[in-house]
Amino acid sequence: MNIPKRIAQTLMNALKGGVVPRIGLPYITVGRKNEIQALLHDVDIIAEGGSAFRFIVGKYGSGKSFLLQTIRAYCMDRNFVVVDADLSPERRLQGTKGQGLATYRELIRNMATKTRPEGGALPLILDRWISGVQNEVIAEHGTQLKTELFDELVLKKIHSVIESLTELVHGFDFGRLLAVYYMSVKNDDQEKRSAVLKWFRGEYINKTEVKAELGINICITDDDWYDYLKLFSAFLKLAGYSGMLILIDELVNIYKIPNGITRQYNYEKILAMYNDALQGKAQYMGFIMCATPQCMEDKHRGVFSYEALRSRLQAGRFADGNTHDLLAPIIRLNPLTNEEMLILVEKLRDIHAVLYSYAPILSQEDLISFIKIEYGRIGADTSITPREVIRDFIELMNIIQQNPQTNIAELLSSQEFSYAKTQLQATDAGDFAEFEV
DSSP states (O other): OOOOHHHHHHHHHHHHTTOOOSSOGGGTOOSOHHHHHHHHHHHHHHHTTOEEEEEEEOOTTSSHHHHHHHHHHHHHHTTOEEEEEEOBTTBOSSOSSSHHHHHHHHHHHTOBBTTBTTSOOHHHHHHHHHHHHHHHHHHHHOSOOOHHHHHHHHHHHHHHHHHHHTTSTTHHHHHHHHHHHHHHHHTTOHHHHHHHHHHHTTOOOSHHHHHHHHSOOOOOOTTTHHHHHHHHHHHHHHTTOOOEEEEEEOTHHHHTOSOHHHHHHHHHHHHHHHHHHHHTOSOSEEEEEEEOHHHHHOTTTSGGGSHHHHHHHSOOSSOOSSOOOTTSSEEEOOOOOHHHHHHHHHHHHHHHHHHTTOOOOOOHHHHHHHHHHHTTSTTHHHHOOHHHHHHHHHHHHHHHHHOTTOOHHHHHHSTTTOSOHHHHHHHHTTTTGGGOO
């Protein structure tokens, strides 16, 4: 496999640690073709001025975050701006102690584009916008303009962008800050430029501080941060991007909130976002949120405990355990098939060999034996996840690479790897018959 060692190292470290890498995903993507196609259809709609809202639901380790990061990479390649955040006790959608604003700050901190995939792309986006406006003026009027006239024409175009935002909530103030940012760049005022970026990131604590540094009397708060995301999506389209995708993982942290009223406020915020997306009130904007089945379906604490959401999201009468509507608001992840897991461990074997500069040791027969044993565990048909299989396989490769004298067949048949021989025998006669070589 032709993969840079830097990316191979990131993949191995992340997967061994049970987290999803932010780079290198195309090297290990397996399955999920239908789910990816459904989500990319949403992306096409967003690029045309629409909006979308999806939940990805699956057990811990089933691949929710992996799918989320895969879509993130696809969208950046399609000239989207992507923001993402993991919810936590300190980061919620609504709170009284800054938890909602903390989520906004995390989203903006992770703002990413194709040329800045690691995040922190806000200054790059604003500078690109200004450069684009200047190039438009040059294209329309030539390069022989006097400096004063050029600046006047650029400022006129910037104000036309600002005026188009004033129809949205807080659009006037958002536009004023864009104008201040342009002037700070034009005058090489780094202090003012940093203050504007600080405001866009939601880092000001109160209006007094903003007034002192920027001369305006408004700042982003727990109550209105979502309005500013809608403003960003509108601005990003005007700045030359296809739209904005908002990815929120670990929705289970709302489910875990002990106070019922606080949970309801957070579900109310989800409902507002959902309604905006499906009613067309948001443009060039999409949401994907990840949750566990219990987090969604628990009628006492989960999303379905909020009746307005349950009535909108609950599956109809025709969907069952084997038939899923991938155009519905909720995409439920089925386990990867045995064949897909075999392909995945083949990819991991080759990446591991590239990283540590050795010829792959594990044969096709060894990989098949490993998969048989993993899925031979008692209860594996309902409880095993890709995360567990990947973790075990990387550990197996590490042992073999560090101990070349190890007999692979003996290791795989040892007590450490043979979890349930009776289950393994049953598996041999069934699902893996096509792998016999």
